[in-house]
Each structure stands twice: as structure tokens, then as C-alpha cells.
Amino acid sequence: MQKLILITGASGAIGSATAEALAEAGASLYLHYNNSKKAVEKLAQKLQENYPSQTFTCLQADLSCEKGPDQLLMQMDKPVTGVIYASGFSEINLFQDTPLETTKKMIQLQLTSPFRLLQDLIKPMIQARAGNIVLVSSIWGLKGASTEVLYSMVKGGQNAFVKALAQEVAPSGITVNAVAPGAVDTSMMQLFSPEDIEYVKEEIPMGRLAQPDEVASLIKYLMSDKASYISGQIVSINGAWYC
Template structure:
């Protein structure tokens, strides 16, 4: 049996990642924080796949331990997909918001990976994929902290890959551009149309396109891809 843990599985990208990995024969641990209905719907959709749902707030210090307590098996694939953004001036952010976002985007992924790595090293096999963002590569005004943290996650991928490659483990990241998920819900139709005009391919990306890239990265078709941040943004930023 092959086991995968997907954090943030209740979101648009997370759902498609789960569907893609189920097709590859993985048993799935599906993490969520608040959207239990989405997870229940996903599990019903994946009725022929063995799945477990895990509720935990990765923006809190107790989140990682709650996930680890719910996983009795070793993990073959870890997909770090949880995240949210703050749009606004950095000077308007409350300190608690800053601390929670750092916990969510960097501290929890780091500690979760740290806890799951020993069994991967023991087996001399494993895949870790971090879902970053275009803003972690280029930076974005009014999303300074989000950009900072995603940039840190990109460096985490590159550094960890060098550390664990001798143990047969691959670590990669994907940096999506504008993807048609609920995170785009704050934009009006006119704003989305204007955004699409900036993207050379003329449209938003689809969550299933991100999921397909992740499925490729963890497959036997990409055995020498390690330590890479793959941009998937329709040539918006190259």
C-alpha cells in the first residue's frame, strides 16, 4: 500500500491533488481545518479509495501534533498544500495575523516534514511536494508577508532536496499563478477579465492542471527531478 498526506485537501487545488493521487493508487490522509463538508464530498467521490480525514489548524502550534496523532502508517508522499493570503498593506496587519501566517506557511510544514522524514530515510524512498506561489518567485505588492513566506518555502524545497537526495527522497515545489479557485473569489468579473488579459495564455489556470503536475513530479516519470520549483502560470511570469 502507498500512503499520501495532503494538507489543505478541502480547497480547490487540494481536492484535485487527491483525485489525481487516488488514480495512482494511493491511500489518502486528507487534512482540512474548517471545511469538513468539502472533505466529506471528496471522500464520497473517492469511494473506491481508502481515505481518512484529519482536522487540524496548522496556523496554531498544536496543528502538527494533531495530524501526526491521526496517522498510524508511514507516508510515501507528502503534499504541503495548506495556505491562505492577506491582501493589504503590511503596516495594517495585526501581529497575531503575522504569527499565524508564519506558523501556517513555514513552521508547520517544516515540523510536519521533520516528523515524517525519518521513516522515508529508513525506506530510502519518498516524495515531498510543496505548493508555493508565483508571488514566492516574483513578490507581490500588498501581499508582502505571503510573498515572503512562499519565497521561504521555495528555499526550504531547494535546501531539503540537497539534504535528503542521498537517501533516495525527492523534494520539489510548484508555484501556481492565477488559478480558478475560491481564492479568486475576491476579484470581480471585470478584474478577472483584466487579469486574464495580462496572462499570455489568456485564461486562469485550472486546479486539475496543478494536480497533474504534482502527480508527474512524484511519479517514476520524473526520477531525476529534485530540488526544483516548477512555475505553472500560463507564461504570465517566466
């Protein structure tokens, strides 16, 4: 049976790299985006040309607002066999200066929306007694980060969500995991100056940032049958930055 997988945040560096990795493995994909329509459509066209026997469908929804999950679900006409939640943005600010509106959007995007989406999408998986779920968390959800308290909080919440949900659905044959990247060479790093990025590289024992395709390879493995006994894990990919 061909897999049909939802990737949220498919326009991002990790999301698009994951889409390419899973398409190569034979999966059809729902490719979610919010604002980056052209990028996702270009990705879908490329995948369709390379894998004509599979389907690649673009879906738009703003998952940082309350109605976002239902807007996304309304566009999906087939049950999925797996979900990768890769949506996100970072907020760098002093704790006491973090705007309330930013806090609401971050909690909605990183906690409420995946909770709501999976409440619906997991039902057919339970009936089929099979399915794979991966959330893209962060190293900051494990160790926390100064000036990224809000981001650290929601990523820590995702990690707890993964551990609890994994235990609940394990009897139904569903795996639930998270990957927790360290510093990855994506647009999020543009929030930092070149000097700050060099400092981060010096702090990482491997001396470099991760590449999106390295994170995608880990996600691909966790979504595969070879990882069928791995569940409830927060797998950190960080170049030995945090062990």
C-alpha cells in the first residue's frame, strides 16, 4: 500500500528536503504551506515530474490562527498514513519583552494546531493499526535558550506531547517521535549576524551547522518500517552540541 503523508511547513528548508526524501521512498504527499505558494508549487511540480506514479497536492492554511487546522483538514480528501509537523518560526527577544500576540501565535502554531490536527488525522491510523508521526522540535526544547524562552517553552511542550501520545497509541501500532535539530542552515539562521553564526559553529564540536537534508534523512528513517519499534523518542541531531 502506497503511503500518503502530510508535511506541514513543506515550503521550509527542512520540510522541502523531507518531501524530496519521502517522495524518493515512494510516498505520495500533501504539501502544506502558509505564504510560500510559489515555492511549494515549484516543489510539487518537480516531484511530480520525477515520480509520475505518485501524487503531490498543495494545501494552504495559516496554522498560527485558531481556524487554521480546520481549514487544512477540509482540503484533505483521503486519510493519511503519516504526519510530519515541520511548521514553525523563531522569536528572539528578552522574556519580559515578548509581545502577547507573538506568544498566542507561537502556542497556536507549535502546540494547539498539531494537537488539533492529529486528533482528527490519527483516527484512520488507529483503525488501520498503523501510522507514523514525527514532529520537528528543537534542541532548545531539551536544554532551553536565553532570549528564546517562548520558543524553548513550546518545543519542550511538543516533546512532552510526543512522549505521552506515543504511549497512548502504541497498542494501535502507531509510532510518534520528534527530531530535535541543533543549528541548521535554514532561513531561521538569518536572524543572527555572520559573527554570531561563526560563534555558534565554534561552540558545536563538529564545527558546522547541520544541513536540511541531514535532518530529512533522520525523519525519513523514523517514518519507515525499519523504525517500527522506535516511539516516544526525542532524537536530537546536533553535532554533539548537546548530549
